[in-house]
Amino acid sequence: xxxxxxxxxxxxxxxxxxxxxxxxxxxxxxxxxxxxxxxxxxxxxxxxxxxxxxxxxxxxxxxxxxxxxxxxxxxxxxxxxxxxxxxxxxxxxxxxxxxxxxxxxxxxxxxxxxxxxxxxxxxxxxxxxxxxxx
Numbered sequence: 469x470x471x472x473x474x475x476x477x478x479x480x481x482x483x484x485x486x487x488x489x490x491x492x493x494x495x496x497x498x499x500x501x502x503x504x505x506x507x508x509x510x511x512x513x514x515x516x517x518x519x520x521x522x523x524x525x526x527x528x529x530x531x532x533x534x535x536x537x538x539x540x541x542x543x544x545x546x547x548x549x550x551x552x553x554x555x556x557x558x559x560x561x562x563x564x565x566x567x568x569x570x571x572x573x574x575x576x577x578x579x580x581x582x583x584x585x586x587x588x589x590x591x592x593x594x595x596x597x598x599x600x601x602x
Contacts, residue, residue, distance in 0.1 A: 477581070478525045481513035482532050484539045490547040490558040503546070508563075509588040510539065512571055516579040526577035534574035538567055560587045564597035572599060 487507050492500045512535045516525045542550075547558040552566045568585040575583070586596040 477515050477517055478519065479513055479515045480525050480528060480531065481511050482528065482535055483509060483511045484535055485509045486539050486543040488542050488545050488547055490553075492559070493548075493557050503548075506589045508542075508560075510535070510567060511584075511586045512567075513584045513586070514575065514577060514580050515582040515584070516577065517581060518579045520577075520579060525579060526575065530575065530577075534571055537574070538570055560589050560593075560595040561597070563587055564595050568597045568599050572601065 485508060487505055489503050489505045491503045495501075512531060514526050514531065519525055547553050547563070553562065556562050564585045564587050567587070568583055571585065572583050580601045582598055582600050584596055584598040586594055588594040
């Protein structure tokens with residue numbers, strides 16, 4: 469049975485954490501210009517108005533596996549050296565977009581309307597990127 473709320477949106481999210489190094493380029497940001505490590509936390513959230521016949525927005529195991537694959541790609545890496553960041557400052561804003569687009573290619577939920585990736589680079593600093601699913 470498909471659920472179709474009148475004025476509501478379902479959201480499902482999973483989190484993972486990992487460490488990676490980077491350094492910022494193109495400005496004078498003091499110690500941030502030198503290679504340093506961050507303990508990142510990434511959250512992937514999907515949204516949609518309808519559930520499938522099983523009462524799911526997305527198979528959470530599929531969402532977890534897709535995020536695990538991406539985190540494995542970046543874990544213990546030097547972000548500046550990865551092709552995804554070629555020509556880019558490895559900011560958490562760019563990082564969110566890169567993971568969001570990669571995650572969207574891996575998900576198969578037919579009822580998804582949006583995907584948001586949020587990344588914390590510290591306990592008090594985060595950025596996010598939201599992509600509408602057409």
